[in-house]
Amino acid sequence: MNPCRSIHACIGVLLLGGALPLRAEELKEIIVEADAEETVVPPHFAGSTTVIEGKTIAESGARSVAELLATRGGVRLSSSSGNSSGSAVHLRGFGENSSSRVLVLVDGRPLNRPDMGGVSWLEVPLARIERVEILRGSQTARFGDNAAGGVINLVTKEGGKRSTVIEAAGGSDCYTLARLSYQDTFAGKRIALDLERNYTDGWRQNAESELESAALRWSRDLESRAELEFGVSWANERNGFPGPLSKEQYLLSPRESIYELAGVADQYFSEQSRWGFDGNLILGKKGELAFEMPIAFTRRDQEWNFGAGMHADNLLQTFSAAPRLGAAGERWELEAGLQYRRDSLDVSQFAEIQRVNRTAQAELGRETLGVFASGEWEPWKNWHLGVSARWETTQVDASARNFASPANPNLNFDRENDEANRAWQIGLRWEPREDLSSWVRYDRLYRLPSTDEIASYQGYPLTRPFNDQLRAETGHNLELGSEWSPGDWRFRLNGFAQWLEGEIAFDYLQNLNVNLADTRRLGVESSIGYSRGIWEADLHYTNLIAEYEGGVYAGKQVYLVPRHELTARLACRPVEKVMIQGEYQYIGDAFEGNDFQNTREKLPSYGVANLLLRYEPKPGLSVYLRVNNLLDEHYATVKYSGVWYPASGRQFQLGIRREL
Template structure:
């Protein structure tokens, strides 16, 4: 009761359905996600939410996923205690990562394996803004955007020479630092950002050490600019494993030992590098832009249980993304046509054995490659002064090969060539200066990852097997209202998604497979209200339904059942108070409703993952060039978990992954 009273007192002034600090940007903010060229938000029919660098600075969120979770329609979950939480847009559950497309300066960060986005490799101080588009992005960017697109745009070199240095410390022995330097001359500029983190984390055997570097060198060339961007990161992590609950034996480690570890020997490492060469040029006919990019990642992981498993994986991506935007007049109406190509090649090499010492003769060696050749176009038509029509289409040819070099059996190798298509039709009409109505219909797709087509023990002799899956497709539609005034921004959206061949791990049959049709629909409400220059509030409410339309798996009819790991209701509240000219207080509260356990596609487990509420606060004070910040996360020390998996065989038994309890952090930064 005491917790509820404090939450009500903190957020009681909120009277509008809103989202976060992100919605308070100016009406003519620059965005690129909607067209792949820099434009203003008012010049596109797609609804884009922008989180600015100032929003990131004042937010109490410690990680990028926690910040994103304050936005409508985004759920996060963790199974390893790292800052790299899985992100799920519009209710895809365990495959949320694979249905949420994440871009860094226009280049995809999603891999062709089942791994989370490496959010912690992006220094927070290198981010200029984050653009979020719910349920859209497949036409311009390709597969994996059924839930939506998150585009992280890094800062460009600024005028003159300046920088910022910061250090921080917090609970669980956390230590972090960040250094950013920026400078430019008449025609050439450079920005470089480095950061590091070391923390023991909440759980035993969960230490994380992370170091990052991002750099941007750009100069005036021709009728535009050219740039070189590069970055590197490395991470070492210990995996704590699950906490077990078994009412039949009286075991409940969530209560007796939530911080303990079940896997004291498990660990992982990651080393990544990326580089992009690009240019943007202005010609008489319009604009040209393009990037040549390379990304290389090396990962290792060791899991000691069941005889041990050691993975040594190398992955690289080479891509070329040229495009043009041409303005023209047709029938007296202004149009902008974007035409582009996305050409990419993936290479994947993963050796697996029982221990690092045995990697000279691995038990499995997966070699895979994926080649993508895509052509897309998008036309934005100005129909009169108040209406915009967007029409776009994409055709992508995907060539996929995978084999186990150790297993000579024919079923351990497979090839596939498919053409995946996407389209989108969007309309936005301004009813008056403050109120607009918008609608969209479209089709998106997703290609299976290597981990989804490869089964290490799926063969007839308990050996490896490769089974190609069909591309997942989704028919999408949405309708909404958008209200903007000097103090308010409110958006309401109704959406529906009908999926065929959804790619999913089926715990009833222990296989990855193409599901029978599934369906998702929901309501999203978001916005902000500025009471004054000193008081701003926001909230985001999501009502999400995800169901199996029909199908029988493992002898169980799942028609009409709820898809696991999709909470029906979510509510995020936020507030920013300017206490004095130098001091500000910000806070956020998050409520996540009940959801079915992973593995419970049959919806027969008899209980659900419990709902939870968390509250974060941050106090910031600026004195000259110095800024001091104190934050507390999970203020009421709520015991909760964002992921749990039920037993397939024993009623009432499940494993969960506890999240951090109440924790504190202090940070000091100096601008020069």
Template sequence: MRNITFIHFIIGIFLVINFIPVFAEPVEDLDDIVVSATRWETPGIPTAGSITVITRKQIIESGANRVIDILRGRGGVQIRDLYGDGSRATVDMRGFGESAGANTLILVDGRRLNNTDLHAPDLSFISIKDIERIEIVQGSSTVLYGDQAVGGVINIITRQAGELDVDFEAGYGSYDHQLQILKLANRFDNGIGIRTSAERRLSDNYRDNNDLEYLNVFANLSYDWDRGNMFAEFQRTDEEIGIPGALFSNEINISRKQTTKPLDFNDTIADVFRIGGLFSMTPDWEVAGEYTRRDEDVNGNITFSGGFGFAFKQKRLHQSFNPRVRGKISFGHQEMLLVAGADIEKTDYELVSFTSSEQDLKSIYALATLPFNDVMSITGGLRKAWVENEIVTFVPITPDDHLTASTLGVTITSDNAWRFFIKREDNYRIPLVDEQTDVFFSGFPELKTQTGVSYEAGGEWYNRWFVSKLLGYVLKLENELSFNPLIGPFGQNVNLDPTRRTGLIFEVSVTPVDQLTVDAQYTYTDAVFENTAGAGARVPLVAEHQLHFSVTYRTAPHWSIYGEALLISDRVAGGDIANNFASLPGHGVGNLNLRYDDGAWNFSARINNILDRKYSDNAGIGFNPGSGNTETGFYPAPERNFILTLGYEF
């Protein structure tokens, strides 16, 4: 597979796409409404690229209670879950391993969850009940979304107020897991809408010192009129969780559930306030924008191997303003779709009492799609960004930078039965504020901005009962940002020599009858280092192969059964850049869900890890005081477990 060139893949795509339409029955309209292609609601995907939509119906039938379980195994998406409860999980697109949290952009209604420090986006702060759909954007999307959109973008679209809807749901499961959800939504005849929800979770979880207390409250007030809308919303999340840490092999042999760090914990309070709106100036031109303020206070304790540790406090204040405009410009008999805007972001970060940092990021962008005819269109765009840092550790530093990214792509469609695209896009990732600091030493060289280029080509074909997608890519990076734990006593953040990733994604969904849907997704990822002493070594924590298979059978008007299997190959342990230590073994896991829904009452019974596999979903190298050597530490995943939920809609 590594010898297959990008041009060979493109030729193969053309051959397949020219063969499939012979059997594909054109359909009148299979276009989903998507936001992520242009940052506006748009029928279908007008730009060059690939977007997969996970619908609310699919989410409900799966019985998933966490966002991370919905994304697990999806094409091009790999998940690493430290403790199996979704509270400390990382989404990885394009095979970034340890740095995936800063190279995959996570959005909620276009609002960034990503941080400008090393803390990965926290998907556990999103309630399943609030989700309308999830859009997975494959590949670099830097021109439209900016920093950290290197491997891809996941945009979680929440539900909007409609007819009066009052829902209550309660659940109980393994490890004394308790769940209560309350939701109220309504839109009045005068255009005013309200949407509120509250979610509470308690759990002992699988591991010792992994108790969870979680509360999430949300309120949205909106107003719609014939030429636009406006809204204001607030969310507060309060999470208290114990952090059990990794176990070495000798410790796992004694007990998979034990912890060697009984004092470690994280307590987080996060407040998000957001206000925005949209206004239609003319039938062809619209303006929109949002202001967001996110405050986070974190208290915790961390213990290193050998028993050394300390209590810490983190404070994050992230503010952003995102104005944009969309319009159509006539070119002869065709209309060019133009999207342009600005992203203005300011972050204040403090790690008490070691560091304080400020980062200001300003950027402007434009993306245009011009149809040549009814079959072919071209997409091009440009983003210019300026970043200013003020970072204070023991020595103040101000590593400022300015960046440019461009994209160019071509899309070909035919008879609404198939679609082909090819795209090139630049990308960048700005060093995080705490990647540029060291609380124990100073004088390290300033890190360079990670830059790269992505080449992608793909095809989709579909009819009333069959939808399929094939996508290939090459991603080349310069100065990739990573952490090397073997430099010095505590490790060091570094710029790597050039890295390369090539991959293949295949997805298929078949619905031969209304009662049955079969889905499968296969992801091949070849992520390696280049031009180093260990050239050809695999990037840690990236699986080369991943296969996800699911079946949904609707047995009666109100009943459905959902089953899924996930197979993932072995991965190099985190931090093992030279590939010298024990790897994280591959594993296979199956889940099953039974659901009843008559429109008022609903009931769900989900069994996770139904075959009771004993596996780990994450691993990293570290010092084992028991042996006196550097070894691989593992994070044991839960064995067979269940969750029962009962809900009523008034």
């Protein structure tokens, strides 16, 4: 395959007809709200939120959701490959394994894996996204596991008014992009179709990233008393691993790959295909009385190659269901339901990339069942009280076999463990005027251990192959904030404190994931926005201290967590059809990975500037030029035990977008 081949898109539309029969008398006085969106932001939420709307997404020129989060959401990213599409997102002072502590939802359904594998941001192409919602701070009581640091909800298009959007782009490092988004309504049936191909050679050697995806959503009203909707999606992805560099290599030639230099780059890459299905039956009207029955199933088949003897096939299948009932009155809303999820992992390891000799086999299952309830009440005028509670039980079953050493108990086991957790949230929001609000909130939270924090089955032996002593992180979160929007300005100030008991980390001295220590995170988030005439600007700044409270590391800072984060944007429309936008992100220094004692050379601070030029010769047609890392800053977002993972240098992207 020629990686720099011309952009192409294959366009097809599938129209589905028919509907499930439903007699009107079976659902008397039930009314559907057909345009209800899968928002996770309550109308009077006592906390800090950021919403990125569809128009902003369309004008961003971003390659992936991750890049959009960084440039418009004020979210910090880190990547070991230099490609933003494979980045980990960081909220509220979580560094290592932050992907397990930020819950990512697609239309309210969890996307996080049960292991420590991060979210593939290309898996949900920007062409599908209608809106992005960011909730900072613990939301475990409302959403369950992984929400210790916050929630990112991706709301996809559900069809409606006829529109067709075609976008194509090309750039440095053989970057090519082709996107198609189509939506329409036929005889009451709403459809949305999205196709995307995204490719880059990568700024570093052996950092190739390629994805092809397709998604279809379909919904219709049933006798105007209920709504049925479902979606199917497919994605095929390949990524290369460039590997770390020594400090000398990093300073001399950061684009190099140690695997390329050693002539074994063809042994370091991953490929995966993913199929997904989701459906939802909605009875009633949101905001009055409604019942929803969302279900989802995904199958991810991944080939992982990480050098000689480290070749694995990882099949993950996930089923989830979350029936819930909601009711509302003039000054109150209530919702309650169940949440069930079953993850099944089947892992086979091989001695060679051709996968002839299987060396090990593992099967894991994680089953989670939760009961939740939440409500919002206006006890006094302009005061809104919100409460949520959740009880959840989880069980992990793990079986591993090593064919080379079948008698070694450290490599062969059949174990299980279970535990129950609880969380609750109470918040109060005061809205004396339309442009002014303040809030206070308390959260009791938890975060479950991932499957490969508990069990050794990925080819990396641990001191204890199945650690049934590892328990969930638990803790408390407290927030106090306010926002004010006088005229053209927007101000927000939010302070928070979070305490975690038994935060999980990998102790390299014990060669084991353990409940290492209690931790404390104290921070202040501030933002300023301005929009008037030809000018638009916003700035987000976070000052945060994350440190260990007990044990041998008491008083030491948590590694890979910077104290300062700043994101700024300035946009100008000097003439009607032209927009010029500058973006800047500054990340302070942090202690390198595994530096529990805070004695080694830090990961240095860095500042990256981007430029976006957009020209709209006529309505519905735009041409844009994006330059990421405009000043060609030399920096790294990850550093472990003296080795560096360089980030990308300057990259160009030229694209065209047409809406019909």
